[in-house]
Amino acid sequence: MVKFIKLLINEQLKIYIRKSTWAMYIILAILIIGFAALTNTFEDTNKYTEDNWRQELQNENEALLNENKEFQEDTGAEDDDFYISFNMDTIEKNNYYLENDIQPLQYGAWQFTMDNRGLLSVVSLLTIIIAAGIVASEYRWGTIKLLLIRPISRNLVLLSKYISVLLFAFFTLVFVFLFSLIVGTVFFGFEGIDPHFVTEKNEGFAYISVISEIFSGYGYSLVNLVMMATFAFMISSVFRNSTLAIGIAIFLMMAGNSIVSFFGDREWAKYILFANTDLKQYADGNTPWIEGMTMGFSITVLLVYYIIFMALTWVFFTKRDVAGQ
Amino acid sequence: MSNVAMELVNVKKSIGKKEIIKGLSFSIQKGEVFGFIGPNGAGKTTTIRMMVGLMKLTDGDVKILGNSIKSNYKEAVREVGAIVENPEMYPFMSGWQNLMHYSRMIPGISKGRVKEVISLVGLEKVIKEKVGRYSLGMRQRLGIAQALLHNPSILILDEPTNGLDPAGIREIREYIRKIAKEQQVAVIISSHLLAEIEQVCDRIGIIKNGEMISIQSVKDQEELEQESLSQVQLEVTPINHAMNLLKEKYEIDAEVNDQSISFEYNKADIPKLIQFLVSEEIDIYQVEISKVTLEDKFFDLIGENVIG
Ligand SMILES: Nc1ncnc2c1ncn2[C@@H]1O[C@H](COP(=O)(O)OP(=O)(O)OP(=O)(O)O)[C@@H](O)[C@H]1O
Numbered sequence: 206m207v208k209f210i211k212l213l214i215n216e217q218l219k220i221y222i223r224k225s226t227w228a229m230y231i232i233l234a235i236l237i238i239g240f241a242a243l244t245n246t247f248e249d250t251n252k253y254t255e256d257n258w259r260q261e262l263q264n265e266n267e268a269l270l271n272e273n274k275e276f277q278e279d280t281g282a283e284d285d286d287f288y289i290s291f292n293m294d295t296i297e298k299n300n301y302y303l304e305n306d307i308q309p310l311q312y313g314a315w316q317f318t319m320d321n322r323g324l325l326s327v328v329s330l331l332t333i334i335i336a337a338g339i340v341a342s343e344y345r346w347g348t349i350k351l352l353l354i355r356p357i358s359r360n361l362v363l364l365s366k367y368i369s370v371l372l373f374a375f376f377t378l379v380f381v382f383l384f385s386l387i388v389g390t391v392f393f394g395f396e397g398i399d400p401h402f403v404t405e406k407n408e409g410f411a412y413i414s415v416i417s418e419i420f421s422g423y424g425y426s427l428v429n430l431v432m433m434a435t436f437a438f439m440i441s442s443v444f445r446n447s448t449l450a451i452g453i454a455i456f457l458m459m460a461g462n463s464i465v466s467f468f469g470d471r472e473w474a475k476y477i478l479f480a481n482t483d484l485k486q487y488a489d490g491n492t493p494w495i496e497g498m499t500m501g502f503s504i505t506v507l508l509v510y511y512i513i514f515m516a517l518t519w520v521f522f523t524k525r526d527v528a529g530q
Numbered sequence: 531m532s533n534v535a536m537e538l539v540n541v542k543k544s545i546g547k548k549e550i551i552k553g554l555s556f557s558i559q560k561g562e563v564f565g566f567i568g569p570n571g572a573g574k575t576t577t578i579r580m581m582v583g584l585m586k587l588t589d590g591d592v593k594i595l596g597n598s599i600k601s602n603y604k605e606a607v608r609e610v611g612a613i614v615e616n617p618e619m620y621p622f623m624s625g626w627q628n629l630m631h632y633s634r635m636i637p638g639i640s641k642g643r644v645k646e647v648i649s650l651v652g653l654e655k656v657i658k659e660k661v662g663r664y665s666l667g668m669r670q671r672l673g674i675a676q677a678l679l680h681n682p683s684i685l686i687l688d689e690p691t692n693g694l695d696p697a698g699i700r701e702i703r704e705y706i707r708k709i710a711k712e713q714q715v716a717v718i719i720s721s722h723l724l725a726e727i728e729q730v731c732d733r734i735g736i737i738k739n740g741e742m743i744s745i746q747s748v749k750d751q752e753e754l755e756q757e758s759l760s761q762v763q764l765e766v767t768p769i770n771h772a773m774n775l776l777k778e779k780y781e782i783d784a785e786v787n788d789q790s791i792s793f794e795y796n797k798a799d800i801p802k803l804i805q806f807l808v809s810e811e812i813d814i815y816q817v818e819i820s821k822v823t824l825e826d827k828f829f830d831l832i833g834e835n836v837i838g
């Protein structure tokens with residue numbers, strides 16, 4: 206165990222000692238600060254005060270109704286319907302606040318953190334880059350030879366590298382979370398220990414905890430992150446080429462949804478990895494992409510993919526000769 | 531306990547249909563320095579990769595202090611320190627960080643030990659600098675330091691003199707001798723330049739096309755001076771008379787070229803031979819003596835230096 210922890214220390218050191226890794230964190234930090242600045246500039250984040258929030262909501266509803274009337278009168282644009290129903294949703298939500306006499310939550314650090322869950326795709330991207338390099342780079346540097354002539358099995362060396370990738374993803378996730386909270390607090394203030402807000406759920410609107418929304422949002426994104434990182438890790442150890450691994454993994458991550466909708470009408474479409482990585486499709490009364498799919502089905506498919514990725518990685522890394530390229 | 535540090539038993543390696551190593555068998559004693567010589571592409575690096583477990587053996591076995599590299603990998607490789615081909619290190623880390631990295635992979639290496647090997651290879655001044663900025667010679671030294679970290683019983687160095695200046699080569703020879711003698715470490719050095727490692731080796735194995743074509747021990751310098759045959763070239767007149775005298779008295783079949791005759795003879799006995807010729811009133815203008823080196827034998831053995 207001590208031996209394994211030392212291997213992990215080595216791998217983490219090799220990740221974090223490099224400037225390119227620090228550049229990743231700097232980019233994330235800039236993105237977070239940028240989002241905060243944008244939100245601060247373009248949205249009135251302080252409009253619902255203790256005294257006037259009821260009035261404010263009613264004004265909002267009126268304005269939205271007027272907007273809808275205009276949409277209905279000039280029937281030019283195609284996406285009118287979309288705007289209309291979007292506005293109706295907002296009106297309903299506002300009414301929920303009014304009926305239940307809940308003051309809308311001031312915008313703050315927690316909600317900012319929740320809104321930043323989109324950054325998890327950036328975290329996935331960075332994790333793919335790390336996963337793609339962690340085996341292939343050892344070959345490129347030639348250091349694989351010195352790494353593998355130690356009294357440690359190749360299994361353990363590979364495991365330490367895989368766990369290191371997951372640790373990197375975890376640390377980066379924590380960074381996004383904490384840094385968003387800090388930046389959010391600086392820009393918008395702190396909403397309190399356990400703020401609640403109104404959002405649409407299965408049974409209509411509900412008043413729920415922002416923090417639990419953050420965790421479920423981050424949690425759902427983790428599935429995709431782990432699958433794509435494992436995929437990149439596999440390509441990296443099978444082909445010993447990090448550029449190839451980054452290229453394929455990022456392409457698939459970007460194109461995943463298009464691939465699924467392109468083959469959507471085929472019988473086997475539901476077995477495509479990307480049809481199953483978004484487990485959120487089963488939550489909150491969402492309808493799954495393809496009829497007949499269930500949470501259990503998706504988890505099974507994900508597990509099968511995961512096992513295949515892992516098996517290929519392991520066979521290629523532990524059984525193959527380390528010879529000149 | 532047996533004195534054998536490493537034993538190769540009929541080691542074979544095929545890649546695809548090509549047989550690269552065709553059954554090597556030899557052993558190396560504790561404290562012995564073994565030179566592994568062969569032209570480019572002979573299979574030195576391939577053999578070394580198999581010795582350290584980077585490549586699987588197609589057939590045969592490698593035993594390190596009795597442990598098979600195939601079935602007892604960890605115990606076997608624990609006793610080995612090696613550089614395989616170029617001494618590649620992490621370029622973005624300092625020499626110190628590189629050594630600490632490897633020291634974490636083997637239990638029981640103290641910081642003191644790391645400092646010890648650094649001073650052994652004389653890298654104290656640059657050890658905090660990034661390896662990316664090291665010269666080839668400095669990296670070679672760091673490679674050796676890395677191989678020595680865990681006090682291995684067997685040190686395997688693939689072309690350690692590659693990229694070193696003459697002073698560096700001499701230094702490396704010196705501490706290879708030193709650790710072999712003082713710590714009874716068996717050392718295997720590969721090279722395609724015999725002259726560079728000849729002086730440091732106890733035995734030399736010559737490999738060509740994946741086969742060991744000769745293993746011979748290297749006598750130390752003094753013995754060589756005394757015993758070994760030297761090439762003697764004499765410029766004399768009259769040539770025919772001199773040839774006859776040599777034939778009658780010493781049974782030497784000399785060759786004639788231009789004004790001189792040449793033959794092989796023991797260096798120690800040459801003065802007597804000259805005295806004899808002078809006493810027979812032969813005029814001697816010039817005596818030239820050159821050593822028959824292992825290098826000559828090497829080229830005799832491998833023929834011209836053909837790859838493949
Ligand atoms: N991965 C490989 N696939 C196929 N053939 C290979 C492979 N690696 C080496 N060889 C062949 O094996 C032979 C031996 O190569 P090796 O690198 O062991 O030679 P060497 O004695 O170390 O030569 P050098 O002095 O140039 O370092 C060469 O003919 C080479 O072409």
Ligand SMILES: [Mg+2]
Pocket residue numbers: 574575576615688
């Ligand atoms: Mg070689």
